[in-house]
Amino acid sequence: MQSEVAQSYEEAKKLYARHGINTDDVLQKLEQVKISMHCWQGDDVQGFLFKDQELSGGISVTGQYPGAARTADELRSDIEKAFSLIPGKHKVNLHAIYADTEEDVDLDQLEPKHFQNWVDWAKEQGLGLDFNPTCFSHEKSKDGFTLSHPDPEVRRFWIDHCKASRKIGAYFGEQLGQTCVTNIWVPDGYKDVPVDRLAPRRRLKEALDDIFAEEINPAFNLDAVESKLFGIGSEAYVVGSHEFYMGYGITNNKLICLDAGHFHPMEGIAGKLSSLALFTDGILLHVSRPMRWDSDHVVTMDDELIEIGRELVRNDLLATTHVGLDFFDASINRVAAWVIGTRNTIKGILKAMLEPTDLLKSAELEGDYTTRLALLEEFKSYPFGAVWDYYCEKNGVPVREEWLTEVKAYEKEVLLERQA
Structure with missing residues (x-):
């Protein structure tokens, strides 16, 4: 069964795909x-x-x-x-x-x-x-x-x-x-x-x-x-x-x-x-x-x-x-x-x-600044966070603020001991 993070990613993946953005390919590039x-x-x-x-x-x-x-x-x-x-x-x-x-x-x-x-x-x-x-x-x-x-x-x-x-x-x-x-x-x-x-x-x-x-x-x-x-x-x-x-x-x-x-x-x-x-x-x-x-x-x-x-x-x-x-x-x-x-x-x-760069460049070249501005603004609320969460889970690191719990534990067990 997929995790909640993976499920959210699949939904985000579909939205980005509407504009030709393959999120799987994006994450492969990000790993480099x-x-x-x-x-x-x-x-x-x-x-x-x-x-x-x-x-x-x-x-x-x-x-x-x-x-x-x-x-x-x-x-x-x-x-x-x-x-x-x-x-x-x-x-x-x-x-x-x-x-x-x-x-x-x-x-x-x-x-x-x-x-x-x-x-x-x-x-x-x-x-x-x-x-x-x-x-x-x-x-x-x-x-x-x-x-x-x-x-x-x-x-x-x-x-x-x-x-x-x-x-x-x-x-x-x-x-x-x-x-x-x-x-x-x-x-x-x-x-x-x-x-x-x-x-x-x-x-x-x-x-x-x-x-x-x-x-x-x-x-x-x-x-x-x-x-x-x-x-x-x-x-x-x-x-x-x-x-x-x-x-x-x-x-x-x-x-x-x-x-x-x-x-x-x-x-x-x-x-x-x-x-x-x-x-x-x-x-x-x-x-x-x-x-x-x-x-x-x-x-x-x-x-x-x-x-x-x-x-x-x-x-x-x-x-x-x-x-x-x-x-x-x-x-x-x-x-x-x-x-x-x-x-x-x-x-x-x-x-x-995760922006439709090719589409934005094409609109700009054609002088269609309306499309350029509209897409730039709409993509600000696209589910970028779901893709990021999946990337973290895929790489075996904490999702969202879960990492803070580990840092606090490390502080208590290791960092504060240096003051002794």
Whole structure:
């Protein structure tokens, strides 16, 4: 006998079929979508390489919810719990400060061996890994500059760190059989208006040229560069602006990272995807929720997320867009934050897949804007939720809010014990 979820799905399936949408095919496509879930939500961006290091680079995490991971093993346990409540097989995004090693090693000396425990674990779990050099929260980034630093010795340290990070990323890709995306973001900038905007950008360009001088098999590692509009301590000027990295990425065939929180508060990134797609071989997308600019709130099913999903699906960009998450909230259960944000991101893509895209495009091309608007509005109330529930049940994860019961139990049995 069919479950209630399966029965509801069958009814929804019939409705969507009226417009040529095969929901079974849609769910098969959805299973191929991998979300790169960020590790730093689990421990408030502390990492394990430098104990008790204060956050810097304009990064701030607020809240004192109990249960933050204190070790790599605890963090991996929390990630496993989150993934057990999220449909599909995905990836984990690591920062360099999450090296799992007893060795006293600085950022510029990191090697793949310092992440072997992560690789072994990812193999066991069937997960891919992405990577990021950590160009913040370090004594050599205290003055707000790294790759564009005027001191060549400081600049060399960060260049060597990024070079090491690319090799680590390539090792991940080779060992796991899933291409690693290694993304470079630096906090470089001035709090007040500078006299010379060009020189720091020239230094950043030269540093990036040095970092990327060594060719790495793109089957193992893809390089990405990430911009920002402004940050705490760089309100007046950011070296790595959107225009800088867009020019650099297109010229040098690097992925350009669009982070939903790194633009003007009234500016969405969905409309940028189709523009970049014409001039690049791929895009790195960081999904976040900037309630007040780059505040990195947990991703919800808001209008911007739905528009991002639509742009990816309508323009057939899923195959060339690497979708990751970037938020951190210490005011709520950290595992729940992962589950909510990741499930919502997948939902946003599924919702777009369940639109009659071909019919809408045809109406638009013919100038039938009445049909376009009417269908878009009517499909807002189509039973998307029934398809999502079935996808969860089919993948053996909790349906609807049932996952919260498991998170609460995990909090009581595991997370609260860390406070003892």
